[in-house]
Amino acid sequence: MTNNYRTEKDSMGSKEIPSDVYYGIQTLRATENFPISGIKPLATYVDACVLIKKATAIANGELGCIDPQISQVIVQAADEILGGKLRDQFVVDVYQAGAGTSHHMNVNEVLANRALEILGDEKGNYQRVSPNDHVNYGQSTNDVIPTAIRVGALLALDKILYPALDSAIAATTTKAEEFQDIVKSGRTHMQDAVPVRLGEGFKAWAQILKDHKQRITNAATDLYQLGLGGSATGTGLNTHPQYRDRAAELLGEFINKPLQPAPHLMAAMQSMSPFVNVSGSLRNLVQDLIKISHDLRLMDSGPQTGFKEIQLPAVQPGSSIMPGKYNPVMAEMTSMVCFQVIGYDTAIAFAAQAGQLELNVMMPLIAYDLIHSIEILGNTIDSLSKRCLAGITARRDRCLSYAESSLALVTALNTHIGYLKAADVAKKSLETGKSIRAIVLEENLMDEQQLAQVLDLEKMSNLS
Structure with a gap:
């Protein structure tokens, strides 16, 4: 390892990673494999993943599945990220490996490396805090x-x-x-x-x-x-019998929702x-x-x-x-x-x-x-x-002008002079430019007082 890089190893081999980053080798491989859109994970999605890791770390610590000290430092690292730190360390393109393994491991690696730092250890020393064996205990991308x-x-x-x-x-x-x-x-x-x-x-x-x-x-x-x-695959392999209930309970408390195992x-x-x-x-x-x-x-x-x-x-x-x-x-x-x-x-x-x-x-x-x-x-x-x-x-004024000039006012005449006569009034109004009121009075279809009541815009537009 040089001052600027550390060496990490996975099942495919070794790679040099910049010493200052908190993600690890699997995240690096993903950034190399998926230079697709430049769109990084949404902050809300990162929050959701980190909240899950916090809940599972607490549950696995309580149930004796991981060392209580390791549980505590994972939770501390999660809280720091939820508080706004290390947000630039989530770098995998949204178009990535199926199921989301690349982003998932990005989260696991950042939490593990920050937990190592809290313990006074070097990033990449996954014997002490592992992205897979500790942060991801009892979990799967799936x-x-x-x-x-x-x-x-x-x-x-x-x-x-x-x-x-x-x-x-x-x-x-x-x-x-x-x-x-x-x-x-x-x-x-x-x-x-x-x-x-x-x-x-x-x-x-x-x-x-x-x-x-x-x-x-x-x-x-x-x-x-x-x-x-x-x-x-849904079988619960490598999980404690009480884990699913406790993790759902904790996660529900974090977001104030009645979450429960399906x-x-x-x-x-x-x-x-x-x-x-x-x-x-x-x-x-x-x-x-x-x-x-x-x-x-x-x-x-x-x-x-x-x-x-x-x-x-x-x-x-x-x-x-x-x-x-x-x-x-x-x-x-x-x-x-x-x-x-x-x-x-x-x-x-x-x-x-x-x-x-x-x-x-x-x-x-x-x-x-x-x-x-x-x-x-x-x-x-x-x-x-x-x-x-x-x-x-x-x-x-504009609203009232349109309402008063609308040919549809003849609709109110239907029950008084009939649909066909009302339609004829509308046609003559359109042809001559005369108002509906004037044509009705000219043809003695209704008297002025009755017509005023029927064509009362306030009454016509009142929601019954």
């Missing part, structure tokens, strides 16, 4: 990685997506109350429809988001059952259906979120040649050539992120069905795509709420 996906997704949901949804629900609810007395033209098939309240539209969006949050929450309960303790560990390791279910609930959400973002853009279109019923906040100049132009950039960004989430969901579905026999080797893709979907979607909704929804103003 039960750790699906557990890490569960934990990572739960962490991302709680920290990012749920708060963002709550913020969006609050913002749309506030606007619903603010705009409740504003009447606007409804539109169906992109054509005029009967009047509605602008506030009710925002109230509908709030309800849609509430419903989606509940669907996602329900889907996330599938993540509570862990295959941890199944070891390589009723059949082999099933929990083989099936990716919980991840497909959660991803599907995200896809369901973004399909409505795309519509909301498109609606915002339509309602703000203009300023002179579009609807311009609302004004979205101007957050940046909109053109490199047209002065004074402002674009609905937050809504545009929202749609693009939603398209990406749909793409991730499709990739997750393909990966989930690609397992064979006792293992699904496509888990690294599922891990990245699912957790990343949750995080970018949460960040997007949060930004949309703060920089768009909360600052929307209404063009009251």
Whole structure:
């Protein structure tokens, strides 16, 4: 060993590794094998893996499977990483060896080498603290990685997506109350429809988001059952009989969730259906979120040649050539992120069905795509709420003008003069440019007082 390098050995031979890094030989091999995207593991996913290692070290120490001192230093190293240290040591590309062995060993090696340092020993002296024999005691990539996906997704949901949804629900609810007395033209098939309240539209969006949050929450309960303790194939080989329960209990305490061993560990390791279910609930959400973002853009279109019923906040100049132009950039960004989430969901579905026999080797893709979907979607909704929804103003006069000129007002005449006569009134209004009110009075279809009551926009747009 030179001052700048240390030599490590694995089952394939020896390699020199920079002395200052905390990862080891298997991580180095992975970086050489997979220079694919330059995308490193998500911080949330690293947290999930390290939390698992902390829980398993405590459990194995309590059960006498590893020396209590070794257990303690592994836990100390894990806590340091969870506190923000050594985050640059997780270096394996997200597109890597099947099942996630490369990333898993990266975690094991960093923890082992930091534990050795805490003990006053040299990095790479794996006789004393081994990535495999101590940090990974009773574990396998095959039960750790699906557990890490569960934990990572739960962490991302709680920290990012749920708060963002709550913020969006609050913002749309506030606007619903603010705009409740504003009447606007409804539109169906992109054509005029009967009047509605602008506030009710925002109230509908709030309800849609509430419903989606509940669907996602329900889907996330599938993540509570862990295959941890199944070891390589779900049989629990090389594990203590009490290990699976204690590890799940500790991990549940760390993230404040009712985690428990799955009723059949082999099933929990083989099936990716919980991840497909959660991803599907995200896809369901973004399909409505795309519509909301498109609606915002339509309602703000203009300023002179579009609807311009609302004004979205101007957050940046909109053109490199047209002065004074402002674009609905937050809504545009929202749609693009939603398209990406749909793409991730499709990739997750393909990966989930690609397992064979006792293992699904496509888990690294599922891990990245699912957790990343949750995080970018949460960040997007949060930004949309703060920089768009909360600052929307209404063009009251514009809304009323469209509502009063809408041919769909004839719908209110149906029960008084009949559908066919009402249709004839609409046709004549369009041909002559005269108002519906004027044509009805000219043809003596209704008297003025009765017509005023029937064409009362406030009454027509009041949600019954």
